[in-house]
Amino acid sequence: MGKAVKSMRRQVISSFYKILILSILATVLTWGTALLMLIKNQDKINPANYYESQIPIIMEYVEQEKEQLLQKEAQQELERRIPLEGLDYQVLDTHANLVYGSTTKQYIKDEQDLLQQLNRSLHDKHNIILFNPLLSKDGDFIGAIGFRYQLTVASANPQSKGFIIILSLLLLLSPFFYFYLFSFLIGRKLSKQMETPFRSLMEGAKKIQHHDLDFQLVEFKTVKELQELVNAFEEMRIALKESLLRQWQIEEERKEMVAAIAHDLRTPLTIIHGHAEGLIERGINDQERAERYIKIIFSSTERAVQLLDQLHTVSTIEHPEFTIEKKSVNITEFIANKLNEFQMLCQEKQLRLTPNITVASEQYVDMDSQRISQVLDNIIVNSIRYCPEYGEIEWDTRIHKGMLIMEIKDNGPGFPKQNIGQVFSKFYREDQSRTGTGAHSGLGLYIAQELVKKHHGSITVQNRPEGGAYTKISIPLKD
Secondary structure, three states: OOOOOOOOOHHHHHHHHHHHHHHHHHHHHHHHHHHHHHHHHHOOOOOOOOHHHHHHHHHHHHHHHHHHOHHHHHHHHHHHHHOOOOOEEEEEEEEOOEEOOOOOOOOOHHHHHHHHHHHOOOEEEOOOEEEEEEEEEEOOEEEEEEEEEOOOHHOOHHHHHHHHHHHHHHHHHHHHHHHHHHHHHHHHHHHHHHHHHHHHHHHHHHHHHHOOOOOOOOOOEEEHHHHHHHHHHHHHHHHHHHHHHHHHHHHHHHHHHHHHHHHHHHHHHHHHHHHHHHHHOOOOHHHHHHHHHHHHHHHHHHHHHOOOOOOHHHHOOOOOOOOOOOEEEEEHHHHHHHHHHHHHHHHHHOOOOEEEEEEOOOEEEEEEEHHHHHHHHHHHHHHHOOOOOEEEEEEEEEOOOOOOEEEEOOOOOOOHHHHHHHOOOOOOOOOOHOOOOOOOOOOHHHHHHHHHHHOOOOEEEEOOOOOEEEEEEEEOOOO
8 A cells, every 4th residue: 555645734743743853862862972971081071079179178288387378478389289270269368358369359348258258159150269267376367268160070171171162062052953953854855745746836837838738747645735736736737628629629610610601501502693693684584494493592592591590400509508398298199290291201202101109109208399309300301311212211119118219210321331430420421422412511410419418318320231321319208
């Protein structure tokens, strides 16, 4: 199974916890390593209270010297015993006056203040100041000696102070450093996961801007919202491409329609024009010729009107608001009425129309009788047109599995095998073997199919093995 795609919110929360946990682990590891190094080198590093621990040793010497320490000559020997690199001192008399020392900063105001601050720790920023009393041999208070020091590892190790300060700063800043480092690494990984789909979307948008829709966005299983965005963009591209193809097809159909109308109207209009011109030039004195010309003009006018009617029908059924008006129709009465119409049309060519109805006399079907009548007109009139004289047309009607099925067969030339799949296309024209003069519009079967579809039915055509065309119409009895 593939890796589950997480939402943006879950990935951000998960990334934050990863950064936090990795930062803590890396910090603990760093601090642990530093601690082990300190333990391993503890004999080389003084503790933070190293100089504080030297004061009792110095005070032993001070107590031996007593009054001598108040002499300026004692400074050199005293400083030899004090580690001045980390410990400052000053010697005061009883009035808190500085006698000598390594620092001249005044911490005691007067004699009373000196007595109050003896053996007490004073603080000056990071420094600790401690004043110890000086006593004479008789035990009298004769002054004080003060020490200034810091309780830090860095100050306790002046030779390694720079290294210790840098190490301390690194240890202090390591959590922030690791947090930034893992934020950068994990953030870069997350940003790459988002950058690739965004880059693909931007490239796709530019292609669409340049009217290029022949591309496909790759599916990115990274962030759920981005995947949904990519899928929505791809669906939009497909829909836009289909829309443009439909527009192109509509434009092509429009061009075909204009060409077809021009072609189909040219013939009858040319005939009408020629015969009307003949009547004008020759007059109507020749009664026989005048009648013949008028009949031809009438026939040509009828063909032009029929073409315009079919174009109107196509325009009507293709309108988005077009609906059929279904009613319960007695199918036997409907077929009987249509048979009477078709029998009259068959007389001119001496055709035999044979009905075969196996439907109960009280069988009703929900349908738009006017539109189904148009379907039959297009199918059966085509058979009448293409059948040879004394030809045969069979019309079988039956009920099967809740469907009204009508089958029309003729012994005409049938449909061209190479183009039989296109006979329902708008403005499709068959070759001369089927059409004869080619005077029809190519809309009949298209109209028939669209009207049958509106009834939720189907219509199919094929050639009979023994020759001739076969058409099957199936319409559900009820919706």
